[in-house]
Amino acid sequence: MKKIILYLMILTLVMTTLAGCTTQQNPTQAAVEPTTAPTATEKETEKIEEAKVPKYIFMLIGDGMSFAQVNAAQVYMGNNESGKVATKNMNFTEFPVAGVATTHDSTSFCPDSASTATSLSTGVKTHSGVIGMAVDKATSVQNISELLKEQKNMKIGVVSSVTINHATPAAYYAHVASRNDYYGIALQLAASGFDYFGGGNISKPTGNEKDQKDAYEIIKEAGYLIPETKEEILALNSQSGKVYASSPVVQDSGALLYALDNKEGELDFSDYVQNAINVLDNPDGFFIMAESGKIDWACHANDAKTTIEEVIEFENGVQVAIDFAKKHPDETLIIVTGDHETGGMTLGYAATGYSTAFNILDHQKMSYVAFDGLIKKMKEENSGLTFEDVMPIITENFGLLPPDEQVADNPLALTESEFQKLKDGFAESQKPKEERNYTDEQKILYGGYDPLSVSVTHIINNKAGIGWTSYSHTGTPVAVYASGVGAELFNGSYDNTDVFNKLLVATGLAN
Ligand SMILES: [Zn+2]
Structure with missing residues (x-):
């Protein structure tokens, strides 16, 4: 309908021009005048084309977020009492378009974020660990941000709740054979010329040997403003120039705080999505890739409550995009997806059978990371720490x-066996890491995590009816939700490389 109205308006404009602008034209009369139809000038044809192409694009990625992660949040926010069944829709599950994407990479069905984000950002399959390069690990492939900047002069923003040179954000601005080349990625950030980076800090800013020039200095020298306080970050606007808003408060070696631990109202994922819009809003439009990376980290640790709170904060970030789209309804495209699944999370557990009791998770007040920190502090204050000290x-x-x-x-x-699991976990956690000679069974029990905290989260998750199969990624496909201009392209089942291909079509890019 909108297209017809636009067509009629342009037609009227053409007829008005032809008539020498002396009389008012009735658009209905104009529409029934067939001879005038083909006379639209090139400029007006362009206008019609422009109307179909999004000027503001949000690519929101929940790292490690597949169906179970989204559904767990829906169940938790719905009716989570044992035996009751209700779920609450999330804003993005109500989008008009939903698709399903496979996530395997060139050598594994359980891919990593480097290869999957590369597929999403460049449309190629590559090895786990490789960012922005083809399967030969040598050929750089142009990513969607570079194409949109080059061909459409759009401003580019990259947001992440984990370190900004981590694999997923890096795939939108860098090309390296190894995701572990954090320093090399940071230098490419400085050289990208992109307009906004925000969220987590730089990982390894002085390189692996810690003897290289500070990447923050190099980024500043490349013309980026790096604000130092929350107030300075919140004051950024479209006149601020190129910006790297690196969070003043971090957890987990440079990541934003887990939503569950953010008790003081520090800047969170959604704040940085809003901050990116404030800086990037301009007549040529923008592309913002915003990654919620700690959904993945919480899933690696098999911590369901922390995962759910991250998904809810991710939804808050999507809401910022939705609110922007309401002001620019015919010019905005929002895509929400995951890069892969993490943890083999599922709703349903052997011991609880067909029951779930998500309300049990209400009792969890902090993430596994905050709990590890708390126990560590207790140990520092009391070297003879016992299980009896810790249980309360x-x-x-x-x-x-x-x-x-x-x-x-x-x-x-706790059952007697669950209580014993906690005691065993505590005993293992008190051993120095080098003295933990795990049996195969213990490797599966604890993964690489603190044996006490992972035992606690496993027990509370299982009681709630949540199971995990892995501390790594799995091959479960992810959902792709889309809303706005060009959204209909994202319907159906396809491979993650097609997310890039569909974006090319949606934006009319040549590649
Ligand atoms: Zn991961």
């Missing part, structure tokens, strides 16, 4: 209760 802290922050006849009916009461 577990009860306080996760709700789990020691086995006792008086609490036998309480769903948070």
Whole structure:
């Protein structure tokens, strides 16, 4: 309908011009005048074309976010009482278009973020660990940000809740054979000429040997403003020039705080999406890739409550894009997807059978990272720390209760075997890492995580009815949700490389 109205308006304009602009034309009369139809000038044809092409594009990636991660958040926000069944839609699950994308890379069905983000950003399959390069690990492939900057003069923004030179954000501005080349990636950030970077810090800013020139200095020398405080970041606007808004408060070696741990209202994922818009808004449009990287990190650690809170904060970031789109309804495209699944998360667990009890997760007050920090601090203050010292802290922050006849009916009461698992986990966690000679069974129990905290999260997750199969990524496909101009292209089942191909079609790029 909008296309017809636009067509009629242009037709009227043409007829008005032909008539010497002396009389008012009735658009209905104009429309029934067939001889005038083909006379639209090139400029007006362009206008019609322009109307179909998004000027503002949001590519929002939940790292490690597949169906179970989204559904877990929906169940948690819906009715999470045991035996009750209700889910709450998320803003992006209500988008008019949904597709499914396979995520395998050139050598594995369980890919990593480097190869999957490269597929999303460049349309090629490559090896795990490779960023922005073809399967030969040598040929750089132009990514969507570079193409949009070059051909459309769009401003480019890259946001991540983890370090800004981590694999997923890097795939939107860098080309390296190894994702571990953090320093090389940071230098490519400086040289990109892109307009906004925001969220996490630079990982290894002085290189692996810590003897190279500070990447922050190099980024400044390349003309980027690096604000130092929350207030300075919030004051950024479209006159700020090129910006790298690196979070003043971080956790996990340079990442934003987990939403579950952000008690003081520090800047979070959605704040940085808004910040990117504030800086990038301009008449030529923008492309913003915003990655919620800590969904993946929480899933690696098999911590469901932390994962769910990250997905909810990711949804807040999507809302910022939706609010922007409401002001630019005919010019905005929003794509929401995951790069791969992490953890083999699922709803349903052997011990709980057909039951779930997500309300149990209400009792978890902090992430596994914050809990590790708390126990570490206790140990520093008391070198003879015992399990008896720690158990009340577990009860306080996760709700789990020691086995006792008086609490036998309480769903948070530990069974004897669960209690033993916690004791074993605590005993292992007190050993220095080099002395932990895990059996095969222990490797599966603890992965690379602290044996106490991962035992706590496994137990509370399993009681809620959530299972995990891996500490790594899995081959489960991901959903692609789309809304706005060109969204209909993202319907159906396809490979993740087609997300890039569809974006080319949506934006009319030559490649
Ligand atoms: Zn991962």
